[in-house]
Amino acid sequence: MKRISSDTPLSPACRMIEQFGSRWALLVLLTLEQHGTLRYSALRRNIPGGISERMLAATLDGLEQSGLVDRTVYPEVPPRVEYRLTPKTASLLPILHELLAWTETHAE
16 A cells, blocks of 8 residues: 655544554454453454454554553463553543444435
8 A cells, every 4th residue: 555655744644544444353353341440252252244364363453553542461371461541541432432323313
């Protein structure tokens, strides 16, 4: 995919689309908000729409790199991994809820 230079007027929109271009990113964030800290398998079960393991792993990796999801690995056998929202995400959630409300209001 061709990247747009950071000095174009659309670059903030392009960065947003890169982070949230998939419905899965939004569903992961909203699921973690609703349920709190979740292990991988519980997160996968609670995401509506039946996300694949591969897509969930890729989505979580991108959200972790963006600083929106925190991943904690516990040194146990078998390893226990938990996911939770970061404090940075708290400022994003009201915006997501506004978008959801707008979508519900304007749905056909």
